[in-house]
Amino acid sequence: AFPREKVCGDGLTPRATKQLVSMGIDISEEAGWLRNKGLRIIGGGVRLQLDWPDLASYPDYGLVRKRDDFDEQLARQAQKAGARLHERCNVGAPIRDERTGRITGVEAKIGEEKTPVTFHAPLVVAADGNSTRLSVAMGLHRREDRPMGVAVRTYF
Structure with missing residues (x-):
């Protein structure tokens, strides 16, 4: 339910x-929103300050905002575009098409009562973060041959 706090983003x-x-x-x-001009990367005893590139197709700045209201802002904008929002909804498992193996929906539990429901859609997007249940349920796991970054933040 919104507003909600999230560690990353x-x-x-x-x-x-x-x-x-x-x-x-x-x-x-x-x-x-606050603008930033690049990234600071610290790792393995190395510290890098990298400015965002100057490209015609993208702005030359990034943005920063407290996460506690960012997701809600995105959700409300999606609602304005026609999306149905279900808060306090916990997705547990994918529903797969037996013929293609493609995800065609999800099993979930809604509300304080944790009422079981099923959702179907022409396209299912697993935007469930780093500890993704849907990817794991589909047999997909993190590739160990790719680096993983961790964001750290503090408010003052």
Whole structure:
């Protein structure tokens, strides 16, 4: 249920910033956004300061916002575009087409009562984060041959 706190996602790249603009989200400072000019990467005794590239197709800045209201802002914008929002909904398992193996829906539990429900859709997007239940249920696991980044934040 919104608002909600989440550990990751306060910082957005220029690519994500472009998507917010395309969605019609107000990314002004007055709306609670702060711009940043790049990334600071610290690891293995190395410290790098990397500015965002100057590209014609993307802004030359990223954005920062407290995460506690960012997801709600995205959800409300999706509702305006016609999406149905189910808060306090816990997705547990994918529903697969026996013929193709493709995910065609999910099994979930809704509300404080944890009422079992089934959802079907022409396209299922698993936006369930780093500890994704759907990917694991589909037999997909993190590739050990690819690096993994961790974001750290503090508010002051």
